[in-house]
Amino acid sequence: MGFVVGYILGFALGFGLMVGFARYQNTRSKSRTDLAAAVAALSRMTVQDSRKLLPDQFYPSWLVNWLNHLIEKIWPYVDEAASEIIRSSVEPILEQYRPAVLASLKFSKLTLGTVAPQFTGFTIIEGEPKEIVMELDLQWDGNPNIVLDIKTRVGVALPIQVKNIGFTGVFRLIFKPLVDEIPCFGAVCYSLREKRNLDFTLKVVGGDISSIPGISTALEDTIRDAIEDSITWPVRKIIPIIPGDYSYLELKPVGILEVKLIEAKELTNKDVIGKSDPFAKIFIRPLRDRTKTSKTKDNQINPIWNEHFEFEVEDVVTQNLTIKIYDDEGIQAAELIGCAQMPLRQLEPGKVKDVWLKLVKDLEIQRDNKNRGQVHLELLYCPMSSESAFMNPFDPDFRLTSLEKALKQVTDDGADEDPPKAASKKKDIIIRGVLSVTVMSAEELPTTDFMGKSDPFVVLTMKKSDQKNKTRVLNDTLNPVWNQTFDFVVEDGLHELLILEVYDHDTFGKEKMGRCIMTLTRAILEGEFTDIFHVDGTAKGKLNLHLKWTSQAIIK
Numbered sequence: 001m002g003f004v005v006g007y008i009l010g011f012a013l014g015f016g017l018m019v020g021f022a023r024y025q026n027t028r029s030k031s032r033t034d035l036a037a038a039v040a041a042l043s044r045m046t047v048q049d050s051r052k053l054l055p056d057q058f059y060p061s062w063l064v065n066w067l068n069h070l071i072e073k074i075w076p077y078v079d080e081a082a083s084e085i086i087r088s089s090v091e092p093i094l095e096q097y098r099p100a101v102l103a104s105l106k107f108s109k110l111t112l113g114t115v116a117p118q119f120t121g122f123t124i125i126e127g128e129p130k131e132i133v134m135e136l137d138l139q140w141d142g143n144p145n146i147v148l149d150i151k152t153r154v155g156v157a158l159p160i161q162v163k164n165i166g167f168t169g170v171f172r173l174i175f176k177p178l179v180d181e182i183p184c185f186g187a188v189c190y191s192l193r194e195k196r197n198l199d200f201t202l203k204v205v206g207g208d209i210s211s212i213p214g215i216s217t218a219l220e221d222t223i224r225d226a227i228e229d230s231i232t233w234p235v236r237k238i239i240p241i242i243p244g245d246y247s248y249l250e251l252k253p254v255g256i257l258e259v260k261l262i263e264a265k266e267l268t269n270k271d272v273i274g275k276s277d278p279f280a281k282i283f284i285r286p287l288r289d290r291t292k293t294s295k296t297k298d299n300q301i302n303p304i305w306n307e308h309f310e311f312e313v314e315d316v317v318t319q320n321l322t323i324k325i326y327d328d329e330g331i332q333a334a335e336l337i338g339c340a341q342m343p344l345r346q347l348e349p350g351k352v353k354d355v356w357l358k359l360v361k362d363l364e365i366q367r368d369n370k371n372r373g374q375v376h377l378e379l380l381y382c383p384m385s386s387e388s389a390f391m392n393p394f395d396p397d398f399r400l401t402s403l404e405k406a407l408k409q410v411t412d413d414g415a416d417e418d419p420p421k422a423a424s425k426k427k428d429i430i431i432r433g434v435l436s437v438t439v440m441s442a443e444e445l446p447t448t449d450f451m452g453k454s455d456p457f458v459v460l461t462m463k464k465s466d467q468k469n470k471t472r473v474l475n476d477t478l479n480p481v482w483n484q485t486f487d488f489v490v491e492d493g494l495h496e497l498l499i500l501e502v503y504d505h506d507t508f509g510k511e512k513m514g515r516c517i518m519t520l521t522r523a524i525l526e527g528e529f530t531d532i533f534h535v536d537g538t539a540k541g542k543l544n545l546h547l548k549w550t551s552q553a554i555i556k
């Protein structure tokens, strides 16, 4: 039971520290002074200092040994006190994620066993001033006795025993704030920073778990969500050591990530008849209620979605955006086509980023090089104002992203607009205007006839408003020059998509060579620009385009 393990370990650690400190406080003053001196020294040390002071191999092993010694001594106390606290704090979480087939899910037995976890490694992370951040590698091959009583909706009661827990992971401890008083910090936060390995056996007492189909998977899903929601970084538990208000240490949103799912290309075809029916699941924290699902695009390996999602961000430094693309198999379970990740620290706050992410089979083990396709996203991270403590809250622009600032400038220049509210978010803005697209030329288009030539033309589509136009056909060329300009009246610039498809004209119709898809964000931000775009679906084909945006109105 991963969450129990996570919770127990985290709890044990925190609790162990508390008990440890209490005991130390009560023993001879010598050990107390030793501890205080050690902690005080730690609090003054930076990573560099510690390396200077003590040889690498000695410094961590000293602390690791000390901790292992400590946890072994206090383990019986931890075991005794922990079970009641774990029960009262884990049961509500279990209740929240309880699968629908179960009527109840409660502990009937809970002891941690005689084997204490072992610390196997130790790192100090460079954090903010006034805090010490430690990461502890922990291993637990425990012999706990945990029995969960499960009641199914059909009235069957099942005592499920969790056996043979094997766990390796990394716990993060944050000592904060640092104070002058012993033990030198006000509170300890702990969190499961990384889950490396988790094995356990579920066993029905006096029965076989497979006798109720689906229960094992349902339980594992529940467990996964509960671990994620209760203890996995950036979620943290706070243990006050010196009385005080530590609510500022609690996890809170620091910003909003806006994601535009534009398209995907060259997705692996998973269907025997026809093509895949792709849809995307997108999340920052892999919780069911924080995962967004796109629409399903039937029978396509190059789907266009043009959908928008928003996510709460809690820690820009460590969190990632994850996208998983599945093939919808109707009544059967959807099959994974591929997934991709984008670390949020790669996003510049307030700046729009247009990315193509390569899909892989597994985010952790990246050893297959098979092409699973790519997904095209536009990302914008907007920090919340509380993040920017140094900004003047009286400056009406202080919460605006660069896009909003650009939009605001446009409105401020417009004479009879009301001054826009500083806090209005991008999604609340509707921006109207005219997009002028000049299709200048194309280069290195593929050949389509036996003479080694093609008769290319370009079809322009505004996806949301469904407006279309096309260039003239140019005969016998792979490097056509059109120099034709098309004006589109756009009602909602931030949600529109421009699609350019390059075709070869022939007597019997047309044949598609490839396409380019883009949002209007860059045109809106820059006013106008000229650029070269790769034609997806061709080896080397390029389109030379000039885009110009003329704003007409911004409505909030």
Ligand SMILES: *[C@@H]1O[C@H](CO)[C@@H](O)[C@H](O)[C@H]1NC(C)=O
Pocket (backbone or CB within 6 Å): 318, 319, 320, 341, 342, 343
């Ligand atoms: C986030 O992405 C980075 C780099 O791709 C990776 O090293 C890290 O493990 C990821 N974090 C999580 C929580 O998946």
Ligand SMILES: *[C@@H]1O[C@H](CO)[C@@H](O)[C@H](O)[C@H]1NC(C)=O
Pocket (backbone or CB within 6 Å): 473, 474, 475
């Ligand atoms: C292109 O070729 C078609 C027939 O192959 C012809 O009807 C048309 O006039 C040609 N266009 C130009 C611009 O030469």
Ligand SMILES: *[C@@H]1O[C@H](CO)[C@@H](O)[C@H](O)[C@H]1NC(C)=O
Pocket (backbone or CB within 6 Å): 481, 483
């Ligand atoms: C296309 O436009 C560019 C820039 O306006 C110009 O330099 C070029 O001569 C034009 N080409 C044709 C064939 O009209």
Ligand SMILES: *[C@@H]1O[C@H](CO)[C@@H](O)[C@H](O)[C@H]1NC(C)=O
Pocket (backbone or CB within 6 Å): 468, 469, 470, 485, 486, 487
């Ligand atoms: C297509 O573009 C041409 C040239 O810009 C314009 O005259 C025509 O009205 C457009 N047609 C449509 C349906 O928008």
